[in-house]
Amino acid sequence: MIGHDGLYVDSLRVSVNGRLVLRGVTLHVPRGRVVGLVGPNGSGKTSLAYAVLGHPLYRVEGGEIYLDGEPLTGLKTEERARRGVFLAFQSPPEIPGLGVRAFLREVAARRGLSLEDGELSSYLRLVGLDESYLGRGVHEGFSGGERKRLEFAQALLFKPKVAILDEVDSGLDLEGVRLLVSKTRELAEAGAGVLFISHNPHVLQLLQPDEVVVLVGGEVALRGGLDVLEEVVRRGYPGVRG
Amino acid sequence: MSKLSLLEGLTLDQVSLDSVGLRARVTLSGRISRSLVEELSRAKKEPEWMLRLRLRSLELFEKLPMPNWLVGIEELNLEELAHYIQPDVQRASSWEELPEEIRRAYERLGLPEIERKALLGLAAQLESENVYLAFRKFLEERGVILMDMSEAVARYPDLVRRYFMRVFPPSDHKFAALHGALWSGGVFLYVPPGVRVEAPIEAFFLIASELESQMEHTIVVAGEGSYVHFIEGCSAPLFKRYSFHNGMVEIYAHRNSHVKFTTIQNWSRNIVNFNNKRALVEEGATVEWVEGSIGSKISYVYPSAILRGEGARVSIANVTIARGATWKDSGAKVYHLAPNTASEVVSKSISAGGGVAVYRGLVRVARGARGSKAAVKCDSLILDKASKALTYPRNEVEEEDATVVHEATTGRLSEEVLFYLRSRGLEEREARRLVVLGYVGDVLGRLPYEYRLVLSKVLELEFEDIGGYA
Numbered sequence: 001m002i003g004h005d006g007l008y009v010d011s012l013r014v015s016v017n018g019r020l021v022l023r024g025v026t027l028h029v030p031r032g033r034v035v036g037l038v039g040p041n042g043s044g045k046t047s048l049a050y051a052v053l054g055h056p057l058y059r060v061e062g063g064e065i066y067l068d069g070e071p072l073t074g075l076k077t078e079e080r081a082r083r084g085v086f087l088a089f090q091s092p093p094e095i096p097g098l099g100v101r102a103f104l105r106e107v108a109a110r111r112g113l114s115l116e117d118g119e120l121s122s123y124l125r126l127v128g129l130d131e132s133y134l135g136r137g138v139h140e141g142f143s144g145g146e147r148k149r150l151e152f153a154q155a156l157l158f159k160p161k162v163a164i165l166d167e168v169d170s171g172l173d174l175e176g177v178r179l180l181v182s183k184t185r186e187l188a189e190a191g192a193g194v195l196f197i198s199h200n201p202h203v204l205q206l207l208q209p210d211e212v213v214v215l216v217g218g219e220v221a222l223r224g225g226l227d228v229l230e231e232v233v234r235r236g237y238p239g240v241r242g
Numbered sequence: 243m244s245k246l247s248l249l250e251g252l253t254l255d256q257v258s259l260d261s262v263g264l265r266a267r268v269t270l271s272g273r274i275s276r277s278l279v280e281e282l283s284r285a286k287k288e289p290e291w292m293l294r295l296r297l298r299s300l301e302l303f304e305k306l307p308m309p310n311w312l313v314g315i316e317e318l319n320l321e322e323l324a325h326y327i328q329p330d331v332q333r334a335s336s337w338e339e340l341p342e343e344i345r346r347a348y349e350r351l352g353l354p355e356i357e358r359k360a361l362l363g364l365a366a367q368l369e370s371e372n373v374y375l376a377f378r379k380f381l382e383e384r385g386v387i388l389m390d391m392s393e394a395v396a397r398y399p400d401l402v403r404r405y406f407m408r409v410f411p412p413s414d415h416k417f418a419a420l421h422g423a424l425w426s427g428g429v430f431l432y433v434p435p436g437v438r439v440e441a442p443i444e445a446f447f448l449i450a451s452e453l454e455s456q457m458e459h460t461i462v463v464a465g466e467g468s469y470v471h472f473i474e475g476c477s478a479p480l481f482k483r484y485s486f487h488n489g490m491v492e493i494y495a496h497r498n499s500h501v502k503f504t505t506i507q508n509w510s511r512n513i514v515n516f517n518n519k520r521a522l523v524e525e526g527a528t529v530e531w532v533e534g535s536i537g538s539k540i541s542y543v544y545p546s547a548i549l550r551g552e553g554a555r556v557s558i559a560n561v562t563i564a565r566g567a568t569w570k571d572s573g574a575k576v577y578h579l580a581p582n583t584a585s586e587v588v589s590k591s592i593s594a595g596g597g598v599a600v601y602r603g604l605v606r607v608a609r610g611a612r613g614s615k616a617a618v619k620c621d622s623l624i625l626d627k628a629s630k631a632l633t634y635p636r637n638e639v640e641e642e643d644a645t646v647v648h649e650a651t652t653g654r655l656s657e658e659v660l661f662y663l664r665s666r667g668l669e670e671r672e673a674r675r676l677v678v679l680g681y682v683g684d685v686l687g688r689l690p691y692e693y694r695l696v697l698s699k700v701l702e703l704e705f706e707d708i709g710g711y712a
Contacts, residue, residue: 055661078665078667081664093659095663095677097679098676102680
């Protein structure tokens with residue numbers, strides 16, 4: 001047990017198929033806070049998210065990941081999830097024939113929750129989906145924006161200790177982005193540490209995170225407050241020609 | 243019996259029949275000859291016309307060539323099989339009348355319970371004969387006949403003769419001829435015009451010995467405007483050697499009738515399973531075939547339908563599981579012979595652990611079948627690198643004014659889907675179960691509730707312990 005609450009990533013080095021994608025990343029997402037993670041495409045943002053959840057292809061070469069001070073590396077993905085890490089996927093997959101209702105109930109049951117249709121649909125409404133989505137297959141025929149909303153509904157429903165929101169804003173109209181930004185703040189107010197990943201610094205300006213981390217080439221290039229965002233908006237990502 | 247033990251009983255292979263102490267009253271084995279067929283007919287006290295049908299079938303069997311496309315039946319040696327085993331048991335119409343050991347085996351399979359909960363009639367065949375047959379009195383009073391096939395041959399010869407091997411003649415192929423020569427058991431179900439049988443009737447087939455051939459013959463006749471749902475279940479314990487099943491089902495759906503025929507085939511993994519299934523569908527009638535092909539080592543089954551009357555419809559839905567060293571050949575055949583006929587085929591296969599699942603289908607729209615519609619959807623899910631799925635669809639369309647749609651997909655269980663579900667806290671086997679159940683969901687939805695439970699449970703047990711597609 002060490003003294004960081006929430007998610008603490010310490011000098012994390014990760015490879016995929018022998019290629020190093022994270023080169024010693026250190027990051028702290030305290031409970032109740034929102035940390036914005038920005039970076040250009042391929043900078044390692046999603047790799048960081050996958051590594052925290054223990055994707056089998058993402059190999060930890062060095063460093064450690066802690067949740068409320070307990071190490072996570074070595075644990076299976078499902079165990080990390082049960083301990084309270086949630087990932088809203090950038091591109092959540094279609095699961096044909098598996099109904100949204102059955103899926104949410106199954107996941108809820110695994111966490112000792114029993115959810116009626118009324119509760120499930122109230123969570124869907126929070127993110128702008130109506131109850132008809134309960135009867136559809138998971139992400140089956142969903143637009144990009146609908147997928148993001150369903151991901152976000154799960155983040156609210158399962159009340160994680162740490163929520164990693166990977167590009168939840170992409171594919172959404174401005175109204176949708178505003179809605180999810182306000183729900184992100186609610187997640188943090190409810191006590192979750194939120195890592196909000198986006199390649200769009202403007203969305204982070206809307207969100208006003210407590211800290212901003214800029215990832216470039218698998219390394220933290222900059223970190224700080226909102227001034228860091230302004231710097232990125234003005235001059236582009238450090239080391240990357242805009 | 244609790245629901246769980248009911249399910250376990252139906253889903254596990256180890257229904258031990260050693261303890262049953264089953265004895266045969268008559269056993270006919272060995273070379274398939276005229277004298278064997280005559281002896282079989284004599285043992286069953288059959289009328290002359292049935293003996294003639296058997297002997298004609300035998301001649302065809304001897305003449306017809308062995309199909310050259312069958313895979314995996316090298317070990318099948320017809321000469322070493324017992325073709326007829328008559329158990330030394332009086333047929334009962336209540337479970338109490340059966341010897342205790344046999345009753346217990348059926349209880350283990352959950353049959354008495356499912357009969358009480360869900361069925362209006364049940365026949366249970368052990369080896370070559372029905373040992374149990376019961377159905378509700380009120381159906382009998384309304385003219386419904388549910389009878390052991392041999393008994394129907396004796397008691398309703400004119401009626402049975404009108405149908406027996408008419409839509410599936412022994413000349414169709416070598417094993418249809420073999421069936422005609424050696425059939426035993428099965429039931430004759432007749433539903434008079436206008437009668438609706440609102441709950442299912444089931445026939446259950448148990449093969450209890452190795453090196454046995456079981457060839458039951460089932461006929462469902464639905465009179466004009468009638469409705470019936472027939473279910474067949476199959477089970478066998480695991481043997482050291484194999485056994486052979488070569489059954490036949492004929493459905494005659496008269497004008498505006500509706501027949502559902504559901505099979506839950508859960509033979510053990512050393513059964514070589516052939517089944518010959520064909521329906522004749524008259525004007526305005528509907529036939530639904532649902533085939534849950536779970537067990538057996540080798541299986542060749544293609545429910546088929548001849549849409550003979552205007553507006554006749556058929557739907558054929560298959561779920562085929564090829565897990566481990568198995569070859570599961572399934573599919574559907576539809577012949578549109580009249581105007582405005584419609585067919586829908588949905589086939590879902592899952593291959594795992596080196597299994598091969600094959601879809602073999604034929605849609606034929608004959609000249610004159612104007613305005614007919616045919617839709618085939620054939621999906622294969624492959625769970626690991628060692629397994630295969632093959633599809634051989636065939637369309638023969640002679641009528642321009644017909645719509646024939648074919649859609650086929652082959653998918654693999656993706657690591658991304660597994661990771662996604664695991665990231666929600668589900669264990670890998672739970673994740674796999676959800677994917678598999680979702681995949682077969684639309685076919686499962688066509689089963690009665692009790693059987694849906696059984697099939698979901700079977701799928702869970704089948705897929706909980708296998709590895710992912712890496």
